Amino acid sequence: xxxxxxxxxxxxxxxxxxxxxxxxxxxxxxxxxxxxxxxxxxxxxxxxxxxxxxxxxxxxxxxxxxxxxxxxxxxxxxxxxxxxxxxxxxxx
Numbered sequence: 110x111x112x113x114x115x116x117x118x119x120x121x122x123x124x125x126x127x128x129x130x131x132x133x134x135x136x137x138x139x140x141x142x143x144x145x146x147x148x149x150x151x152x153x154x155x156x157x158x159x160x161x162x163x164x165x166x167x168x169x170x171x172x173x174x175x176x177x178x179x180x181x182x183x184x185x186x187x188x189x190x191x192x193x194x195x196x197x198x199x200x201x
Contacts, residue, residue, distance in 0.1 A: 126174075133160070141157070141183065144188060
């Protein structure tokens, strides 16, 4: 035996709001579609993705720090209304 374990590693991503690393499954993937930040619930939409905790505090930090334009490598402000609606529905 080589001493290796067969446990699969869980992919980790960094939240663009609070900058903490978490398991990919606990974060919400966001993609850019025609200048709008759209939540990708299933993780199947094409394009570059950014990850954020599904919490209003993390979303507010990301918007305040202009993290989405930097993550998507675009200029100017982005529309985050769809993302704010999705997060407000997800939190009790």
